[in-house]
Amino acid sequence: MQIILGIPGGIAAYKSADLARLLANDGHRVRCILTEAGARFITPLTLSSLTAEPCYGSNPDQGEWRANPSIEHIELARWADLVAVVPATADIIGKAANGLASDLLSTVLLATRAPILWAPAMNTGMWAHPAVQANLARLRSFGHSVVDPDDGILACGEEGSGKLAQVAAIAEAILMHGAPKLSSLIGKRVLITSGPTREDLDPVRTLTNRSTGAMGIELARAFRDAGAHVQLVLGGDLPAPWGVETVRVRSALDMLSACEARWASADGLVGAAAVADQRPETFAAEKVKKGERPETMVLVRTPDILATLSAARRPGQWILGFAAESENHLAHASAKLQNKGLDAVLVNDIQGGRAFGAQANTLTPILAQGPQAPIGPLPKDELARAVVHWWGHQLEARGTVQ
Ligand code: CTP
Secondary structure, three states: OEEEEEEOOOOOHHHHHHHHHHHHHOOOEEEEEEOOOHHHHOOHHHHHHHHOOOEEOOOOOOEOOOOOHHHHHHHHHHHOOEEEEEEEOHHHHHHHHOOOOOOHHHHHHHHOOOOEEEEEOOOHHHHHOHHHHHHHHHHHHOOOEEOOOEEEEOOOOOEEEEEOOOHHHHHHHHHHOOOOOOOOOOOOEEEEEEOEOOEEOOOOOEEOOOOOOHHHHHHHHHHHHOOOEEEEEEOOOOOOOOOOEEEEOOOHHHHHHHHHHHHOOOOEEEEOOEOOOEEEOOOOOOOOOOOOOOOOOOEEEOOOHHHHHHHOOOOOOEEEEEEEEOOOHHHHHHHHHHHHOOOEEEEEEOHHHOOOOOOEEEEEEEEOOEEOOOEEEEEHHHHHHHHHHHHHHHHHHHOOOO
16 A cells, blocks of 8 residues: 555654554555654654655655655645544644645645545543544544544543554554455445353353454454444454444343344344353342352353344345354254354364464355355464455355345
8 A cells, every 4th residue: 555644743653653664564655744743753764764765844845855846745645545644633633624734744635535544642631622523523524534542641641532542553444445345345234243252140250151252353354344334242352443333242142132233234244253052040149159059050041143133134134154163064064054044154173172272273164055165274364354255255146236
């Protein structure tokens, strides 16, 4: 990708150097534009050394402008596949929201047709101010993306929201724009379950499993990158990915109700969660003391989320399931496909403990017509992208693209 990184004057400007280096090392071309205030925090030399590209100042007297400075802003605006402003200050957000163009960065922001991404960072009071929020809402209405700031202790000593998001999260948001899109998934609503469920016995004890939710989160990223609108119903403690609407759940029953509330408006469902098949029959509101509970626990079945949603589906909705099997994996997965009424099952052969904690994994897709060529072995992120591409092409072949 060809990325313009606009760096206004905020204390988090030094983190933009790290972002520029990360993107350049990943093979992208990064040209930085410093505003006048930005150049007080970080130098053009730092940025041009890290990116091996020119770094521009706010006017032709600063940074590296070329022979014809009168059209530099138009050339840069055309050159960019994406313009990111990091850290986005209240000042540049206000200028762009109101169409003001007083220096190189603000003129490029106005002239470009490329996607624009903002990563704000400022004092908590400034961030919470209705003027800043109204300006950001305006930028969102123009189709711009925003990577919201994190909570934490800010450079000014205050604690609250306004801390620049993690550099890795900003890079992820930038690179999403360059990822290849799939026509069968662009704008489609994909609901994904992921992670373990927790079935509580009392306020301190729970039954759960060792799933982390990492694969479901990678699938959410891959569907998002392919152009889908993703809703992730997530158990466990892993952080939610950027650009995905995430609903946190605890038990299998919570997961089912979160999915049921969203299923009617979804185009597809991906069941990547490790849902508990049983839960304790009773929940004690107070911690149970030794000897108060019988030594044997009574468990009851939890609803099968995929089967329940499959029974309620309308024409055109598709469902992908997962299966982890230690023997006869193709036969068991085909049975799940039939019994739960799924379009495809991706089966993981876990014989001998394979897959759990492994660096690379293989999934075999099963369709109604039988097993397909295995996908992998690949690390989880690449495997998720390969699965999404395989499924996107299946949908195209089925002609479900409207
Ligand atoms: N699943 C679900 N709801 C459940 C159990 C499982 O939606 N209560 C989904 C999983 O997310 C996965 C698929 O069903 O996509 C297969 O789950 P798995 O636990 O492997 O299979 P089960 O149907 O529970 O059968 P078994 O445990 O007998 O293998």
